[in-house]
Amino acid sequence: MSNSDWLFKARRFALAGLGAGLPSFAFASASAEGGATPPAGWSLIALVVVSALVVVGLVDRLRLLRKADRLQASHAELTTVLDSVDACIYVKSSDFRYQYVNRKGCEIVGLPAESVLGKTDSDLFDSITAAELHFNDRRVLEQGEKVVVEEGYVQGKEETVFTFLSIKLPMRRADGSIHALCGISTDVTEYRDIQESKHRLTFYDSLTGLPNRRLLLDRLEMVVKGSRRSERYAALLFIDLDDFKVINETQGLQRGDRFLRQVAQKLDEVVRESDTLARLGADEFVLLIHDLGLDVEQAAHAAERVAEKLLGQITSAQTDDDQALTLPISASIGITLFANGQANVDSAMRQADIALQQAKMAGGNTLRFFNADMQADVMERVHLEADLHQALARDELRLHYQIQVDARARVTGVEALIRWQHPQRGLVPPGLFIPLAEKNRLILPIGYWVLETACRQLATWAQESDKERMTIAVNVSSVQFHQPDFVARVQDVLEETGANPGRLVLEVTESLLMEEPERVRDIMLRLSQLGIRFALDDFGTGYSSLNYLKRLPLDELKIDKSFVDGVLDDPVDAAIVTTTITLANSLGLEVTAEGVETEAQHRWLLEHGCEAFQGYLFGRPLALEELTLTEKACSFSLLREQ
Secondary structure, three states: OOHHHHHHHHHHHHHHOOOOOOOHHHHHHHHHHHOOOOOOOHHHHHHHHHHHHHHHHHHHHHHHHHHHHHHHHHHHHHHHHHHHOOOEEEEEEOOOOEEEEOHHHHHHHOOOHHHHOOOOHHHHOOHHHHHHHHHHHHHHHOOOOOEEEEEEEEEOOOOEEEEEEEEEEEEEOOOOOEEEEEEEEEEOHHHHHHHHHHHHHHHEOOOOOOEOHHHHHHHHHHHHHHHHHHOOOEEEEEEEEOOHHHHHHHHOHHHHHHHHHHHHHHHHOOOOOOOEEEEEEOOEEEEEEOOOOOOHHHHHHHHHHHHHHHHHHHHHHHHHOOOOOOOOOOEEEEEEEEOOOOOOHHHHHHHHHHHHHHHHHOOOOEEEEOOHHHHHHHHHHHHHHHHHHHHOOOOOEEEEEEEEEEOOOEEEEEEEEEEEEEOOOEEEOHHHHHHHHHHOOOHHHHHHHHHHHHHHHHHHHOOOOOOOOOEEEEEOOHHHHOOOOHHHHHHHHHHHHOOOHHHEEEEEEHHHHOOOHHHHHHHHHHHHOOOOEEEEEEEOOOOOOHHHHOOOOOOEEEEOHHHHOOOOOOHHHHHHHHHHHHHHHHOOOEEEEOOOOOHHHHHHHHHOOOOEEOOOOOOOOEEHHHOOOOOOEOOHHHHHHO
16 A cells, blocks of 8 residues: 555544544554555654644634534524514515514514414404405515505404504515515504594593684684685584583582583584584684585575574583583574685684674574674774773873762762763763773773772862862772772872772672672771772662672662663562662661652652762763862752753
8 A cells, every 4th residue: 555545544534533532543444444554654644644634623613613602692692682672573484474573573462482483464363453464464575565554453352452563574585586574563552642642632622522723723724725716605603602601600610511511512413524513612612614505595594504403402401411500501603604715714713703792792592693794893893992002091081070969959979980082083982992991901000090080089179168078989890899909009099199088989889799799898898997988889780689788888879770760650660769768778878869860750769768869860971170069959950951
């Protein structure tokens, strides 16, 4: 056997003996195979060669083992990462079977991984969910699409619905063919709930569940634009419950809220799904109706029929309630129609509100349509209100005085009555601007101006011997009376002007007395301690309690002109006046008849025990420079001429 043959055999058997780690195995095997002894000197060479080969083999084996360890560690790390992701990660084969699913995916289906792998969605989900998933998977596996879609999943006996945002991608071979699908599905149920809750808070009323003002305005804008294109009429109805404030005050806010929900439900029963019923706030609802046709009369009739149904539903809301309200509740409805660019969002809302106010002024429980005359009246009031804001600064307000006389026709005092001398409109009647002043709280600065002006006049008259005993009566508004600093302001005015508080009479109404009666009584007592007197104005027109009246520091009752007008012709009016005089005497109060215009009325009142009077028979309200005051008996005819 040649040397080369020995080397070849030694190498082959050395490699075969690597597993035993014994170099001598190679030689033994080689000798046994050849049956001959290796040549001299080659034993050492063979040993070196075999040892080198053994080392190389060991190094290769160690490298393979380390690579396997690294792969196993990488696999474990990747598995840990994928299982830590708060999303379902999965791989599906071309036949729609799961090849991989992470921990989150197993949690969702409630099964371990070994029970999921190899299964299809039909094995794991209900038929509807499985069909939806299969449809989206086919788009990926058969058409190669990247699919981003929301998928639903019903879980448990309670059928809780979960929503997932799924991203599904095709997995391709080197040649571009698709062999699997990789998907990531993230649970967005809580996010969707938050978004839905946010949407409802933004666009819906929390009490009734109806659309709120914001959503109504969005839809109104769409309808307005649509009416311009189609020329078909739409209607906007403002619905306001009459005197609902009384329910909250007498039966509580919870009872009021319950009734509002009942009203919302009843109104919704007669509203088309395509229309919008909204709640603006408090007891105000709005109905937006579109597509009422091309004819204005047809549209008006349709809107009127709907409004009448709404009024009926509000009435029935009380009878359907198992805890019926003790007071009847009705509603007022204002309606405006628009089409072909006749209105925008703001004007439609304004017109419906104007019509609503007209319905309320008509007594409520009715409906009114907007018309141009209403708009003119409203704009007139708007301009008047704007001018009223400047009236004090421009020194346009005046005080006129109407005298009051006793049984012997002697002047005992005056009532201060405010007038507005407008530079363009002339003398504006109080009935026009006082309600505006009360509405925008201008009555506060105006009221204090009246009080200060009257007190300055009292201080001036106190220096004149024939007028020092005169009194001045000043009307106090409810808004002014209930100001926290009212008593302090009155004290300041008295101190600044030097007026005698005993000559100042504050006139209050029955309605004022019934607002927080204990607080009102406390304020009146504090002012009475200063020496100020109180008169109850327009007595008999309100709802004051006689038991409450006797507890108040009143000095005088004033019989309203509406009763004085009828004492000669109406037995009821005559009985009311007689009773008032008797009541005043029994309570130790003075009584003054207002609005006395004829001598016959004067004589009747005298005969029935009234001893103080005020009215045109004795004098009209006059400016200070036109007023002539004396304590002596006055001539009726002369005063009437004034």
